[in-house]
Amino acid sequence: TTxxxxxxxxxxxxxxxxxxxxxxxxxxxxxxxxxAPKGGSVYLRLSTRPIPQPSxxxxxxxxxxxxxxxxxxxxxxxxxxxxxxxxxxxxxxAMDAFEQIREDVPGAGLLAVTSADCLHADWRAARRARKRGxxxxxxxxxxxxxxxxPDAALVSVxxxxxxxxxxxxxVGRHRLYPLGVERFGQSGDISDxxxxxxxxxxxxxxxxAAVCLERMDRSR
Numbered sequence: 516t517t518x519x520x521x522x523x524x525x526x527x528x529x530x531x532x533x534x535x536x537x538x539x540x541x542x543x544x545x546x547x548x549x550x551a552p553k554g555g556s557v558y559l560r561l562s563t564r565p566i567p568q569p570s571x572x573x574x575x576x577x578x579x580x581x582x583x584x585x586x587x588x589x590x591x592x593x594x595x596x597x598x599x600x601x602x603x604x605x606x607x608x609a610m611d612a613f614e615q616i617r618e619d620v621p622g623a624g625l626l627a628v629t630s631a632d633c634l635h636a637d638w639r640a641a642r643r644a645r646k647r648g649x650x651x652x653x654x655x656x657x658x659x660x661x662x663x664x665p666d667a668a669l670v671s672v673x674x675x676x677x678x679x680x681x682x683x684x685x686v687g688r689h690r691l692y693p694l695g696v697e698r699f700g701q702s703g704d705i706s707d708x709x710x711x712x713x714x715x716x717x718x719x720x721x722x723x724a725a726v727c728l729e730r731m732d733r734s735r
Contacts, residue, residue, distance in 0.1 A: 518602075518675035521558045522632050529632035531560040531673075532581070533606035534568055537629055540578045560675070562604040564705065583655045584633035587662075589613060591624025594664045597727065600671040600680055602628040605714055609672055612719035620727075626659060631679050638686060660687045666733070668726040670694065672714050690733075692726040694718055 521529025528548065532538045538561070545557035571577070580586035588610075591598055597620045601609035606627070613625045628634065634656045644651035653661065660667075660683070669691040671680035677695030684691030696712045709715040 518560060518631065518673065518679040521560060522635060522679060524558075526555045527558050527632075528555060528630070529558040529560065530630045531603040531675075532629050533566070533601075533603055533627065536569070536571070536573050537581050540573060540581060541629070544582055560603065562674075564604050566604060566607050581627075581629045582633075584630040584637065585626060585628040585655065585659060587624055587659065588627040589623075589625035591662050592622035593662055595622040595624055595662065595667060596620065596664050596730070597622075597668050597723065598624040598626055598660075598663055598670075599719065599723070600626040600628060600669060600683060602631060602671075602673045602680060603675070605672050605674050605709075608709065608714065608716045608719060611716040612723070615716070615720060616723055624662065628680060635682060654686075656683060656686050660689065663687070663689070666690075666730060668692075668723070668730045670719060670722045670726055672719055672722075674709075674712075674714060690726055690729055692722040694722055 518531065521527065530541045532541055541559065548554040549557055577586065597616065599609055599613050609625065613623065616623050638654040638656050641651045641654035641657065665687065667689050669684060669689045671683060671691060672694040673679050674696055676697060677693035679695065681691060681693040694714050696714065701708060701711060706715065
């Protein structure tokens with residue numbers, strides 16, 4: 516439930532980075548934001564789980580992208596029929612599943628969501644502007660998903676409530692299969708818990724298979 520609190524609380528900007536370089540950029544922005552005259556609070560949902568870190572330069576484009584809420588960790592080909600979306604510490608499971616998926620769907624994309632809050636707020640603002648008849652540029656999430664086919668299949672995964680990312684399916688009216696945690700209190704090692712909750716690599720692959728089959732059935 517915690518990610519939903521961050522998503523729904525006014526005056527609070529919520530982030531959930533997966534990697535240390537993302538966290539550093541977010542904290543730099545956050546310290547300025549909380550001191551700005553029209554700033555606000557910043558909420559970071561973090562984990563103590565150690566995961567492999569990417570070796571990459573923190574370019575201006577990458578910094579702007581992750582601060583806006585998300586970026587393609589693995590860019591899809593134009594018109595791709597599938598994308599996996601993850602946020603936070605489940606990055607290794609998403610990346611593991613994605614590498615296996617690419618054997619059958621080489622053009623698939625892997626979308627890193629660093630702030631469902633920022634993406635959702637930006638999308639809602641763009642929708643309100645268009646409703647008023649005001650010319651508005653596409654929301655960040657609209658631009659990201661615009662690389663995919665109109666009937667592309669999506670699978671999202673988070674170690675929090677699945678509704679945190681489920682709304683993304685409504686942006687481009689894509690079929691989305693959300694994975695997440697709807698109960699808590701169990702104890703065990705990470706692999707056992709992720710398997711129990713259905714957010715490990717195998718669960719992601721199963722969800723991809725299910726949503727792709729649904730996509731094929733609709734196209735017949």
